Amino acid sequence: MTKAVVIDAAGNTVSAVKGPTGAEHRHLANEVMARALEAAGLKLEEVGRIVATGYGRFNVPFADEHITELSCHARGVYQLFPDARTVVDIGGQDAKCLKVREGRLVDFAMNDKCAAGTGRFLELTAQSLGIGLDDLAALSLKSSRPVEISNMCTIFAQQEVVLRLSQGEKIEDIIAGLHRALAERVAALVRRLGIEPEVVLTGGVAKNAGMVQAMKEALGCALLVPEEPLLTGALGAALLAGERAQRLLAQGKPLEKKARRLEKATFYTGS
Numbered sequence: 001m002t003k004a005v006v007i008d009a010a011g012n013t014v015s016a017v018k019g020p021t022g023a024e025h026r027h028l029a030n031e032v033m034a035r036a037l038e039a040a041g042l043k044l045e046e047v048g049r050i051v052a053t054g055y056g057r058f059n060v061p062f063a064d065e066h067i068t069e070l071s072c073h074a075r076g077v078y079q080l081f082p083d084a085r086t087v088v089d090i091g092g093q094d095a096k097c098l099k100v101r102e103g104r105l106v107d108f109a110m111n112d113k114c115a116a117g118t119g120r121f122l123e124l125t126a127q128s129l130g131i132g133l134d135d136l137a138a139l140s141l142k143s144s145r146p147v148e149i150s151n152m153c154t155i156f157a158q159q160e161v162v163l164r165l166s167q168g169e170k171i172e173d174i175i176a177g178l179h180r181a182l183a184e185r186v187a188a189l190v191r192r193l194g195i196e197p198e199v200v201l202t203g204g205v206a207k208n209a210g211m212v213q214a215m216k217e218a219l220g221c222a223l224l225v226p227e228e229p230l231l232t233g234a235l236g237a238a239l240l241a242g243e244r245a246q247r248l249l250a251q252g253k254p255l256e257k258k259a260r261r262l263e264k265a266t267f268y269t270g271s
Contacts, residue, residue, distance in 0.1 A: 001018045001019065001020060001021055001092075001099070001204065001230060002018065002019055002020070002021045002026075002028070002029055002032045002051030002056065002236060003016070003017070003018040003019075003032065003182050003230060003231050003233070003234040003251055004016070004018075004029075004033050004036035005019055005036070005122075005210055005231060005234040005235045005237070005238040006036050006037070006039075006040045006042065006047070006238065007235075007238045007239065007242055009242065009246075010013035011079070011239060011242060013235065013238075014039075014040045014090075015036045015037075015039035015040035016036070016039075016088055016228070016231050016234070016235075017032055017035045017039060017146075018032070018230055018231065018234075019031065019032050019035070021056065023091070026056055026059055027059060027264050027265040027266070028051070028063070028264055028265075029056065029059055029060045029265065030262040030263055030265075031059075031262060032259060033062070033167075033262060034262050037170060038232040044260045044262055045259075045260050047140045048241070048242070048245040048255055049064050049065070049241040049242070049244060049255060049257070050062060050064050050065075050241060050257075050258075051064065051066070051067050051068075051072075051237040051238070051239065051240050051244075052065070052066050052243040053066070053067050053068065053069045053072040053233055053234070053236070053237040054069045054072075054073075055069075055232060056092060057069075058145055059265040060264075060265070061258070061259075061261075061263070061265050062258055062259070062261060062262065063258060064154060064241070064256070064257055064258050064261055065241070065244070067167075069233050070096070070098060070105050070108055071203065071233075071240070072233045072236035072237045072240060072241075073087060073089055073096075073098060073124050073232055073233045073236055074087065074098055074103055074104060074105040074236065075103045075235075075236035075239050075240055076231075076232040076234070076235035076237075076239065077098075077100060077200050077202065077226075077236070078100065078103030078234055079103075079233055079235060079236070079239055080159070080200075080225075080232070080235075081200050081224050082102075083198050084100060084198050084199075084224070085099065085100060085101070085196040085197060085198060085199070086098070086099060086190065086193070086194075086195055086196050086197070086199045086200070087100055087199075087200045087202060088186060088199065088200070088201050088202070088219075088223075089192055089201075089203040089232070089233075090118065090119060090177060090182075090186060090200045090201070090202075090203040090204070090206065090211075090216065091118065091119055091203040091205070092118060092119040092120050092204060093118060093122070093183075094110060094111060094118055095110070095111045095118050095186050095189060095203075096108055096109065096110040096111070096189075097109045097110075097189050097190040097192070097193050099185075099193050099194075099196070099220050105194055105258045108193070109190075109192045109193050110189075111185075111186075111189055117216050118205075119203065119204050119205045120159070121178075121182055122136060122178065122179075122182065122205065122211070123210070124158060125157055125158055125161055125178055128161045128162060129160040129165075129171060129174065129175070131171070135178075136175055136178075136210060136211075137208045137209040137210040137211070138209075138210075139171060139172045139175050139210075140172060140178075140179050140210030140211075140214075141176075141177040141209065141210050141213070142172040143170070143172040143173045143176035144173075144174070146173055146176035146177040146179075146180050147164055147169050147174050147177035147179075147237070148172045148175070148177055148181075148183040149161075149164075149174075149177045149178055149197045154197070157178070157181075158258070161174055162176070162185035164177075175210070176210065176214075177200060178222045179208075179210050179211050179214035180214050180217075181220070182205075182211065182214070182223040183211065183215045183217065183218035183219075184218050186215065186218070187215070187218035187219050187243075190219060195219055195220075195221060197221060197222070197223075198224055199219065199220045199221055199223055199224065200223070200225070200226070200227065200231045201215055201223045201224070201225050202225075202226060202230075202232040202233075203229055203230070204230050205231070206225050206226070206229035207229060207230070212225060257266040
């Protein structure tokens with residue numbers, strides 16, 4: 001997903017939008033930004049500073065600055081939960097654990113090498129079951145006996161799901177087993193850093209109530225979940241942009257801005 005958050009000088013959110021990234025849309029951050037500006041009633045030149053973050057941050061040619069998603073997540077979570085110490089973020093591309101202090105990143109651990117332990121794992125296995133991603137939570141919460149899923153490799157897990165179905169296992173028990181397997185994988189990542197409350201769960205997977213429950217059980221602690229867990233990083237980017245703009249103004253320095261044109265990115269680089 002590509003997200004955009006616009007805040008005012010006081011740090012209040014005035015608009016927040018998200019849209020699918022996809023293969024072609026990785027070049028179209030301008031479209032999401034245009035929607036955010038329209039919702040805020042602003043023109044692009046009226047924005048004081050723009051920070052881009054995430055894997056696609058270098059595909060935002062109108063950004064003034066690029067900041068890693070780790071720093072942005074830390075700042076965004078601090079805005080929502082000032083006492084947060086541990087952040088668990090499970091997105092479509094990776095899973096990460098952050099240790100934070102007052103909005104600053106202290107340490108982190110990350111899985112970005114394979115789909116196991118990410119939202120993509122659930123998406124692909126949902127396809128194997130022939131159900132929609134949005135249906136996973138309701139079905140898993142009906143389970144009374146989660147099935148053990150021994151394979152965490154996404155491909156082999158799909159094969160195991162098919163096998164379990166042929167053995168007569170209930171679909172809700174299979175889904176609950178998938179949630180439990182994913183939660184245990186991510187929990188192992190979190191334990192490497194140490195679990196320190198308050199613990200916040202973010203990312204698209206946090207919208208899945210069944211997965212939230214599985215993570216609570218795997219970590220053995222309460223979890224805080226933002227109202228919109230997909231927007232934490234974008235919110236942090238906006239807050240950092242605002243803070244840097246205010247710092248420059250306080251120093252009597254001009255707000256140097258990149259060329260402001262809402263156009264399709266014609267490049268892609270992760271460097």
